[in-house]
Amino acid sequence: MIRYIVRRLLQVIPVFLGTTLLVYFMVFALPGDPIAALFGDRQPPQSVIDALRAQYNLDQPFIVQYGIFLKNLFTLNLGVDFTQQPIAATLARIFPVTAMLAVEALAIQAIFGVAFGLVAGLRRGKLFDSTVLVASLVVIAVPTFVLGFVFQLVFGVYLGWAKPTVGAQAGWGDLLLPAVVLGLVSFAYVLRLTRASVTENMNADYVRTATAKGLSRPRVVLAHILRNSMIPVVTYLGANLGGLMGGAIVTEGIFNVPGVGNKLYQATLRGEGPTIVAIVSILVLVFVLANLLVDLLYAWLDPRIRYEA
């Protein structure tokens, strides 16, 4: 098991380096001057350009720039953005907000998705099952940004159950409505995956054995059927973290949440290279590590999987 973890950790390194190199290359080495974008139509004095280029290491060869960037990333010395604000301080302010949003959305989609999927799978073909299946298709088809507006309008404006926009001081309660919007599409996928997996496992031999040896129905369902049905669901939740990040850009924009997605969106519109690569690198790291965690969860969920190789 330990050997497997070490091997997977070692596999993460080239992926992280490759992806960050790709992003860094695209932002700083493709045609188009990142400094010129800062000034718009005006032509700054050459001395200013040179000073800025030196500040962002753009006067160095590309691979040296990337090396400096990596070193700075791991020492959390991320430099300043184009408004001369320290990037690390900005990230320390906005990351917790997005983390809260993501945790709420993940919890909503995991808990409700698995619960509805389990019940639908156990009652395959019944009214509840068919209703939930059709409803989930509709939920999948409505894009996040449409759902965001509809929920904002209905729950925020008409019913007044939640604040339509979140604003600067975001707490767990304020983020509930954006989190529901963010988690709803994946909720439908989790539901469908759980249902399919449960119906597949319901007639498995080990389930019959568990029932035959006199285990109670709840124990059979939870410890045998559900646990063995979790692998595709957990895989999906890990892979979907990327989708959640994309959704966060949209959701945070609609509900005015001061988080990473909002910041990244504004940074890309302004062409703020340093902020973009810092945020994207950290998000990629989170995504890659989350998928590593999913792989390790397999061993716990399915004892048949042994990582001795």
Added chain:
Amino acid sequence: MKPERTEGHYVAPLEETALEATDTLRVEEAPLSLWADAWRKLRRRPLFIVSSIMILALIFIALFPGVFTQVPPNNECLLANSEAGPREGHPFGFTFQGCDLFSRVIHGTQASLSVGILAVLCVLVIGVTFGALAGYYGGWLDAVLARLGDIFFALPLILGALVITQLPFFRENKSVWTVVVVIAMLAWPQMARITRGAVIEVRNADFVTAARSLGVSRFGALMRHVLPNALAPVIVLATLELGVFIVTEATLSFLGIGVPESVMSWGHDIAAAQVSIRTNPMILIYPSIALSLCVLSFIMLGDALRDALDPKSRER
């Protein structure tokens, strides 16, 4: 066909009883192929029929928008008509800018469908090529392609698209094609993984060995025997991704980084409707419904195809 002599294959001694069994098998009772069986199943599935009709209708609207509306979507916008309700000849009313909403919704079909279809085609070309080569030949090629895929896979779709479309190079050459290229660039690893898995499942099948021992070249066996039998999961994924890519295009256009403003897109219309959300929410609702119906039809088709093509679910 010249038999290949370099590789020796073990040939089992003739088994008379087994041959007898083969002789008595009546050809008319031979099991249907995967595709014929799937088609027979599909024809009777309401989900398949409904989604096919919806998709055909969408394609027709995209190709011939003039059949449905005579009003040009961009010209004849009168601010006097701003947010006006429906009236004769303008069934959906007017946008904030006073443009005919029905015409805009009809004309928006084209951008969504063309971006979706083109992106899926690009993803199919890249993903199936890489996936098939990696799965079939294995070894170092598999390792290199897998790592390459991991690098792009680690960049989430909307996140990566946001960064790439805002690069000076893409910003200056904004077109439908930039959106297609960006989506294809980020989404191919998923397709490659699915193809690779399917090819690995098929590559050692008996009929492939049989073809090889009859002298079919290694590459020929891949093209004629392995790939056609590995296509089912690829087609299912392609259909589902068509829906996902249409959402992606609309999301990018909504964020203002998708197709150019001059191209009609539901994403643009929904973004522009934000200002009218409290005064006339229908301006937001109509393009949203169009977008959702479009995505729904492809998701439904993918669902029906999976039920028909996936042997695992066929047993039930």
